Amino acid sequence: MQQFLVKGGARLQGEVSISGAKNAALPILFATLLAEQPSVISNVPALKDIDTTFKLLRMFGAVVEREADRVTVDATNITSQVAPYELVRTMRASILALGPLLARFGYAEVSLPGGCAIGARPVNLHIDGLRKMGAQIVVENGYIKARVDRLKGAHLVMDMVSVTGTENLLMAATLADGVTIIENAAREPEVVDLANYLIALGAKITGAGSATIRIEGVPSLVGAKHKVLPDRIETGTFLVAAAVTGGDVTCTNTDPAELEVVMEKLREAGAEVTTGADWIRLNMTGRSLNSVNVKTVPHPGFPTDMQAQFTVLNVVASGVGVVTETIFENRFMHVPELQRMGALIQLEGNTAVCQHTPQLNAAQVMATDLRASASLVIAGLVAQGDTVVDRIYHIDRGYEQIEFKLQKLGAEITRINAPV
Ligand SMILES: CC(=O)N[C@H]1[C@@H](OP(=O)(O)OP(=O)(O)OC[C@H]2O[C@@H](n3ccc(=O)[nH]c3=O)[C@H](O)[C@@H]2O)O[C@H](CO)[C@@H](O)[C@@H]1O
Numbered sequence: 457m458q459q460f461l462v463k464g465g466a467r468l469q470g471e472v473s474i475s476g477a478k479n480a481a482l483p484i485l486f487a488t489l490l491a492e493q494p495s496v497i498s499n500v501p502a503l504k505d506i507d508t509t510f511k512l513l514r515m516f517g518a519v520v521e522r523e524a525d526r527v528t529v530d531a532t533n534i535t536s537q538v539a540p541y542e543l544v545r546t547m548r549a550s551i552l553a554l555g556p557l558l559a560r561f562g563y564a565e566v567s568l569p570g571g572c573a574i575g576a577r578p579v580n581l582h583i584d585g586l587r588k589m590g591a592q593i594v595v596e597n598g599y600i601k602a603r604v605d606r607l608k609g610a611h612l613v614m615d616m617v618s619v620t621g622t623e624n625l626l627m628a629a630t631l632a633d634g635v636t637i638i639e640n641a642a643r644e645p646e647v648v649d650l651a652n653y654l655i656a657l658g659a660k661i662t663g664a665g666s667a668t669i670r671i672e673g674v675p676s677l678v679g680a681k682h683k684v685l686p687d688r689i690e691t692g693t694f695l696v697a698a699a700v701t702g703g704d705v706t707c708t709n710t711d712p713a714e715l716e717v718v719m720e721k722l723r724e725a726g727a728e729v730t731t732g733a734d735w736i737r738l739n740m741t742g743r744s745l746n747s748v749n750v751k752t753v754p755h756p757g758f759p760t761d762m763q764a765q766f767t768v769l770n771v772v773a774s775g776v777g778v779v780t781e782t783i784f785e786n787r788f789m790h791v792p793e794l795q796r797m798g799a800l801i802q803l804e805g806n807t808a809v810c811q812h813t814p815q816l817n818a819a820q821v822m823a824t825d826l827r828a829s830a831s832l833v834i835a836g837l838v839a840q841g842d843t844v845v846d847r848i849y850h851i852d853r854g855y856e857q858i859e860f861k862l863q864k865l866g867a868e869i870t871r872i873n874a875p876v
């Protein structure tokens with residue numbers, strides 16, 4: 457098992473190139489299953505979740521080839537529609553195979569993903585929506601088994617805003633008979649990126665990025681080229697790391713328009729944040745960091761995937777910052793680990809009250825999920841001494857070469873093998 461060893465104290469400085477977004481690349485790679493011709497997807501990050509997706513696509517019979525950040529997927533000849541538990545359990549986003557396989561082949565069998573460290577994470581909205589489109593679905597032996605002759609367009613009103621729920625139904629509706637309306641749809645940029653790829657395949661979609669998406673089903677889809685949008689959460693993570701270390705960091709190959717609310721919070725915290733067409737610079741030189749209150753909500757509000765990083769920011773900053781998590785019921789697993797580093801945080805239900813902690817102390821800490829791991833690495837950057845972050849396979853799911861990118865900015869971080 458691998459660990460990160462982080463030596464605290466460095467001020468981050470320089471440029472970091474942002475990778476393609478994990479949460480856009482994943483649905484887009486699953487959407488290639490809808491097309492009867494190959495697609496070429498570029499700006500695909502090199503991540504464990506992407507490798508898991510390749511394994512699944514190959515298991516279905518697709519031909520997947522990667523050359524640097526360009527991935528070609530040929531799903532012309534699909535031979536299986538089964539996503540097994542062994543792969544699904546390592547990546548919840550595997551549920552995104554359900555809509556495309558069912559829409560194109562009339563059958564799909566996907567293991568129930570189950571919960572994870574951040575919450576129960578049910579998929580009832582995915583199942584309900586597909587049932588409304590005419591699918592016969594049974595859940596047995598831990599698998600969702602769905603069958604239909606051809607999906608039919610339907611008026612779908614989502615009870616809750618769900619990102620992958622919207623994506624699954626959006627993909628399914630592209631090949632349905634008739635018009636589907638998704639109301640209370642997720643408005644995340646990754647949903648828009650997926651819709652743009654689907655439109656390039658020949659799908660008829662309007663309204664992506666708003667709460668109402670209209671899809672007019674077509675008989676079949678062709679191949680297309682598509683470039684995945686930049687990762688706004690990776691960008692935000694580096695900006696927070698720059699802020700807490702008093703640094704001056706420019707994130708390149710990113711999109712400031714995706715990060716309005718995060719940049720606003722960083723400015724409120726005292727950072728100088730400037731932007732260009734495809735870059736964001738955060739400069740803390742001569743400035744002091746103040747705590748901020750944040751409350752996670754669906755896009756365009758403050759993203760839950762930035763919550764753990766801002767919890768650390770609030771501990772380092774002066775004052776008291778209140779962090780409220782409204783999306784996932786259990787997304788504070790980083791807090792007990794940060795407390796082991798001396799962080800003054802009080803957990804009250806879905807709220808973390810963070811007090812300025814004059815000095816975090818290095819400790820051996822355990823990563824519990826992807827963004828929690830990122831927050832522990834950020835804490836290690838400002839802690840006194842050597843922090844060891846365990847179970848970094850979580851971080852490898854979603855951050856491309858994080859240690860090399862941080863090293864380039866001056867951080868002292870190395871990947872080590874855990875003693876046996
Ligand atoms: C691969 C991917 O894109 N992952 C993102 C996606 O996860 P994911 O799509 O899994 O998250 P959802 O938007 O579906 O979850 C939002 C809330 O809805 C609930 N819910 C969801 C579906 C359902 O059928 N029933 C139900 O009750 C969830 O438990 C949660 O409380 O959006 C989350 C919220 O922005 C992000 O944190 C994840 O990084």
Ligand SMILES: C=C(OP(=O)(O)O)C(=O)O
Pocket residue numbers: 479547548549761826827854
């Ligand atoms: C929670 C996340 O991912 P996933 O939905 O794949 O677990 C994330 O990207 O922070």
